Amino acid sequence: MQFAPINASDLIPITGAYRHRVSPPLIAGYEGVGTVVAAPPAFRHLLGQRVLPLRGVGTWQRYVDCDPLSAVPVPPDISTTLAARAYINPLAALLMLKQWSPAGKRVLITAGGSACALLLAQWARQMGASSITAIHRAPQHGARLQQLGIAALAETQRAEIAAAAQQCDRVFDAVGGEIGQLIWQALSVDAEFIAYGVLSGKPVRVNAPRPALHWFHVRHTLEDLAHQDWQRLFSELWPLLRASECGEVEIFPLAHWREAIQCYHQSGRERKPLLQIS
Known part of the structure; x- marks a missing residue:
């Protein structure tokens, strides 16, 4: 993993508001971007590529296992800090x-x-x-x-x-x-x-x-989505994100996660807190 943002959907389970579907111990984080370091033979072409390891939880950690069919390749012209925020x-x-x-x-x-x-x-x-x-x-x-x-x-x-x-x-x-x-x-x-x-x-x-x-x-919307439809949605998203004002980020090392969460809760915040995982 390289970067993971902080969203309300990441913090709500931590508070216990989603306790009916969260079974601790569990790593927080629903989105982020990383580089593929290992892959099954059929997906060797993804090695070294930036991808979004999504449709799961636990992106606030150094290594994430992900279904290769759900890994979304990041286009070369999309910045890594924007790719980290391209999901939720x-x-x-x-x-x-x-x-x-x-x-x-x-x-x-x-x-x-x-x-x-x-x-x-x-x-x-x-x-x-x-x-x-x-x-x-x-x-x-x-x-x-x-x-x-x-x-x-x-x-x-x-x-x-x-x-x-x-x-x-x-x-x-x-x-x-x-x-x-x-x-x-x-x-x-x-x-x-x-x-x-x-x-x-x-x-x-x-x-x-x-x-x-x-x-x-x-x-709820994505639960039954087929892999090809999942990838198609991102093919629609990348051109939209390229042409949009997506805001600025403030980067925090993973060890400073407390400060990052405090930043998220600041009223009038202008920058998205982003955890730098590696």
């Missing part, structure tokens, strides 16, 4: 936009400073959204969104958020809590609310069938 957030964003097309829709996105929201906003625009508004917490996140041509609202602008929700067709929410609840209650009955995270710790509660609320989990 990019794949979630792509799969959500495939399932709930933004074409011709007015889109509202929460957690606008997050890596997934940043990709959702850029790719929704490429896929033909008629308007995109992102809700953010820190002022610097608002400035970055505006530089990318995305309308930005601070979390404190509650009246403006409610007004935007009344006019939107699709919501991609990673926050829940008061913001998510405010948005869902302001939506028209024909709108769709896609919840893919609960950063506030409080899920949105609904008391009516409309507007529709959908829960999205990458893990």
Whole structure:
């Protein structure tokens, strides 16, 4: 292994919130990038290549065993630090936009400073959204969104958020809590609310069938995916990532994992913490 990022999905099992499907002892980490050092005869062509050793857990360690059919080769022009982040957030964003097309829709996105929201906003625009508004917490996140041509609202602008929700067709929410609840209650009955995270710790509660609320989990979507379809998804992702603003990283040696996690939790953080494994 070379690098592995820190994501909410990595930290939630550590807290015990996923205790129903986590059996310690277990190594943390769902994504990252490494170089193949050993392979079965049929996959000798992968030796020395950078790959994403995915569809398992335990990337926060020096060596990872992976099904060779699930190992995703990294194109030569993709940087190693970008490749390390090419799974959880990019794949979630792509799969959500495939399932709930933004074409011709007015889109509202929460957690606008997050890596997934940043990709959702850029790719929704490429896929033909008629308007995109992102809700953010820190002022610097608002400035970055505006530089990318995305309308930005601070979390404190509650009246403006409610007004935007009344006019939107699709919501991609990673926050829940008061913001998510405010948005869902302001939506028209024909709108769709896609919840893919609960950063506030409080899920949105609904008391009516409309507007529709959908829960999205990458893990559930990929469980039955054939190997060839898995590889095809990444062939779609690489061109998108090449042409997107994916944010900066801050690198921490693996021994400094505590500092890396503290960095992840900093409000207004502008860089993605990345563990340098080797």
